[in-house]
Amino acid sequence: MIEIHNIHKSFNGKTILDGISGVFETGKTNLLLGASGTGKSVLLKCIVGLVKPDIGSVTFDGTYFTNNKLDIRQEIRRKIGMLFQGSALFDSMTVEQNVEFPLKMLTDMNKSERMDRVNFCLQRVGLENANNKMPSEISGGMKKRVGIARAIAPNCTYLFCDEPNSGLDPQTAITIDELIKEITHEYNITTIIVTHDMNSVIEIGDKIFFLYKGKKLWEGTNDNIMDNQIPELQDFIFANRLMRDAKKVEDERDR
Amino acid sequence: MLQHFGKYLLFLKSLFARGESSNIIFKRTIDEAILIGVNSIVIVAIVSTFIGAVTCVQVAYNLDNAFIPRSTIGFMVREMTLLELAPTITSIVLAGKVGSSIAGGLGTMQITEQVDALEVMGINSASYLVLPKILASLLVFPMLVILAMFLSIAGGYVAGTLSGELTAQEYTSGIRGDFIPYNIVFALIKSVVFAFLISSIASFRGYNTSGGALEVGAASTTAVTNSVIAVLIADFICAQLLL
Numbered sequence: 001m002i003e004i005h006n007i008h009k010s011f012n013g014k015t016i017l018d019g020i021s022g023v024f025e026t027g028k029t030n031l032l033l034g035a036s037g038t039g040k041s042v043l044l045k046c047i048v049g050l051v052k053p054d055i056g057s058v059t060f061d062g063t064y065f066t067n068n069k070l071d072i073r074q075e076i077r078r079k080i081g082m083l084f085q086g087s088a089l090f091d092s093m094t095v096e097q098n099v100e101f102p103l104k105m106l107t108d109m110n111k112s113e114r115m116d117r118v119n120f121c122l123q124r125v126g127l128e129n130a131n132n133k134m135p136s137e138i139s140g141g142m143k144k145r146v147g148i149a150r151a152i153a154p155n156c157t158y159l160f161c162d163e164p165n166s167g168l169d170p171q172t173a174i175t176i177d178e179l180i181k182e183i184t185h186e187y188n189i190t191t192i193i194v195t196h197d198m199n200s201v202i203e204i205g206d207k208i209f210f211l212y213k214g215k216k217l218w219e220g221t222n223d224n225i226m227d228n229q230i231p232e233l234q235d236f237i238f239a240n241r242l243m244r245d246a247k248k249v250e251d252e253r254d255r
Numbered sequence: 256m257l258q259h260f261g262k263y264l265l266f267l268k269s270l271f272a273r274g275e276s277s278n279i280i281f282k283r284t285i286d287e288a289i290l291i292g293v294n295s296i297v298i299v300a301i302v303s304t305f306i307g308a309v310t311c312v313q314v315a316y317n318l319d320n321a322f323i324p325r326s327t328i329g330f331m332v333r334e335m336t337l338l339e340l341a342p343t344i345t346s347i348v349l350a351g352k353v354g355s356s357i358a359g360g361l362g363t364m365q366i367t368e369q370v371d372a373l374e375v376m377g378i379n380s381a382s383y384l385v386l387p388k389i390l391a392s393l394l395v396f397p398m399l400v401i402l403a404m405f406l407s408i409a410g411g412y413v414a415g416t417l418s419g420e421l422t423a424q425e426y427t428s429g430i431r432g433d434f435i436p437y438n439i440v441f442a443l444i445k446s447v448v449f450a451f452l453i454s455s456i457a458s459f460r461g462y463n464t465s466g467g468a469l470e471v472g473a474a475s476t477t478a479v480t481n482s483v484i485a486v487l488i489a490d491f492i493c494a495q496l497l498l
Contacts, residue, residue, distance in 0.1 A: 045371075050374060050375065077377035
């Protein structure tokens with residue numbers, strides 16, 4: 001479980017995060033939802049420690065993270081897996097070496113144990129035959145899968161995904177979403193996903209935090225998000241014509 | 256200017272803040288040394304050979320005097336090569352080649368979040384990525400400078416004898432006369448100083464890149480110009496202090 005308390009962050013005097021608090025539960029896919037520029041990615045970076053919040057704290061399973069001693073922060077970071085928006089695979093390494101990298105750096109496994117784990121992770125994300133390919137030789141969807149395999153390779157306790165399905169076709173996007181959800185439930189990890197994709201919300205939103213102009217306006221699940229009375233969230237959800245049409249049909253049916 | 260220098264010093268400090276294991280740093284240093292060294296041999300060889308050849312021809316042109324022995328040409332080629340041309344020109348060439356490559360590589364890793372990926376894993380990205388580059392440069396630059404010394408003097412020999420400016424015997428006698436071994440030590444000290452400046456400045460510029468492809472290009476250019484200026488200033492300081 002990850003708890004954040006009263007997170008504030010400003011850049012050059014401009015407030016990006018304005019007192020955000022919340023609890024991200026273990027074994028659930030927690031979504032940070034919001035339009036572009038609302039501070040979702042900054043909040044994610046504050047949680048993993050890539051950006052230091054001006055005020056506020058982050059706690060991982062009861063262990064204070066922000067401003068704690070370096071070795072404690074390092075210990076927590078070694079339990080974190082992260083899928084970046086652009087996958088952030090190491091260009092100079094093959095797919096296999098990318099997945100092996102955290103095992104090599106963070107564990108005492110020998111070569112054969114590492115290779116077993118690499119092959120297991122690649123198989124788990126559906127990439128059995130891509131071991132020797134370079135990142136430049138694989139598609140965007142495959143890169144995301146490799147990114148997930150690399151994140152889960154050292155048995156992470158916390159998984160962070162920054163817009164995991166951006167730039168992907170709808171079918172691949174759903175596959176990636178489902179893969180993240182399966183992994184979260186299978187390994188009982190705490191997953192936080194940054195997204196602005198309503199498909200993700202409906203498919204995998206066990207818990208959703210809606211951010212608007214640096215504030216948390218709403219918190220709920222994919223079952224009750226449609227029932228919310230927050231105008232900003234309503235505008236966000238029904239910005240899509242398909243969603244508007246679906247709502248119209250539903251309203252007519254109710255009448 | 257002072258702010259940049261302060262940031263540069265803090266960046267150097269961060270390389271050792273929570274360093275990776277010496278085994279990992281050693282392996283990465285060897286990889287980087289191969290990358291920097293092997294990839295630079297051809298350009299260093301070409302530049303130094305021609306610099307030696309041109310130096311010989313131009314010195315011969317300026318020493319066209321019956322009272323000055325022709326062997327002086329060989330002597331001057333050797334002195335110029337050892338004291339200045341081999342360490343400084345080679346380092347300036349390497350500032351262009353290695354410096355831009357380091358800055359571009361790190362800049363690209365920064366904007367594609369590969370550096371963040373390392374940090375999230377709990378790895379000190381500066382130590383893991385930059386320290387081996389600096390150590391590899393410290394190791395490889397003196398070797399390349401030694402190569403440049405040999406090839407530059409050889410270039411002078413070929414140019415001098417083929418153009419008929421002096422005989423092989425005169426050239427050989429010139430490069431062997433009044434030899435001061437300290438000059439080689441001086442050149443190697445300079446090459447180590449230049450290696451540190453080029454690799455650390457280029458790494459600093461690349462590591463602190465933010466934005467996109469345009470900024471990566473700008474970081475590479477700045478890395479090269481800053482490194483060249485630093486090399487020239489350090490060259491003057493070394494000459495003042497060590498000669």
